[in-house]
Amino acid sequence: MDIEFEITEDGSHTFFVPGLNEHYHSTHGAIQESMHVFIDAGLRRCEKREVKVLEIGFGTGLNAFLALQEAEKRSVKIDFTTLDLYPVSTADAEKLNYAELINPSQKDIFKELHKADWERWNQITLWFSLLKMQFDFSNPSEFHPENKFDVVFFDAFAPEKQPGMWTQPIFDKIYSVSSENAILTTYCAKGTVRRMLQAAGFFVERLPGPPGKREILRAVKK
Template sequence: MQHIIEITEDGSHTLYVPELDEHYHSTHGAIQESLHVYLEAGLHHCGKSEINLLEIGFGTGLNAFLTLLDIEKSGKRVKYTSLERYPVSFVDAQMFNYAKLLDPAQEEKFMRLHSCPWGDWVGITPNFHLKKDQMDASNLDDFQPEAPFDVIYYDAFAPEKQPALWTQEIFNQLYTLSNQGAVLTTYCAKGAVRRMLQSAGFQVERLPGPPGKREILRAVK
């Protein structure tokens, strides 16, 4: 898919996909959206010191980078699995301004998130290990993680753009793949998504959204 780099309202980059007429992040602010939806509502809601984390949609690597920076401060350890069907090119990744805005000294680590091989565990830091799987997350039948997940970042494109990624079967599978007490967060607060998460077995709550979005969802097993 063709991507166009754009600047969001908080100064951070996102990608626009003309084919889908869709942005990878909120145009109101990519960094502030990711911090609000995935770290504050998701990662910080998990009390474990060693966390097995699943991300649906590696995208620009922003969620992974923010998570890495966060746990370097907290001292937690994360094994981070990310599923992405259409990887962003390394050339595009070199242009993203996330490290420049957040911590220029961490630019090399951000680029390692993109340059490390797919399909293998890679230690980006002693506390952050990454495994990127290039696969279609709409079919999790062959996905066999080493251990159940404690945190799930559900960051797929919107339901109206990629409906195959928002089905009852997927949320049922994610429920099965998660530990008791696991936390799933998503920017999408549509009623149909909330009901599917509930039908899968999660306890679901609406939370205030980031700028430009009224609500988000947090689901707990």
């Protein structure tokens, strides 16, 4: 997949995919968006000391790196499972400036997230382990995780760009592999997505979005 580098308004990088006419992150700020949607609205709402995270869309590794920072800062054990059918190359990932902006002392750790083996668990730090799966989640019936998840980062490309990733069977599957009180967050606040999450069984609320976006969704399994 051809990609181009761009700098977003908070100074952090993102990728642009000409073939989809789509960015990996908000052009108003990649780090800013990920912190708002996935860390503040999602991960920080989970009070467990051992947290199992599922991410749909590893992409640049930004969400994983931010989750790792939370694990280290709060001394919370995070097992992070991430799915991506078309991962970016390690060479492209190493050009991203996230570590320099977030935690310059962990530049090598950010690189390790991308260099880590696929299809097996990697112990990245004492508090953070990573499982990367090159998996097509548009076929959710084939996903059989070993444990249920406490937090879900739903970060696929937008529904109009990747409609096969925003279907009722996918949200039904996520509900079935989520633990009680699990939290799902996504940047997409479309009514169709909200209704699919509700149909799956989640309690769904609209939250204020990051700069450049009016609303996001948070879903909780009750």
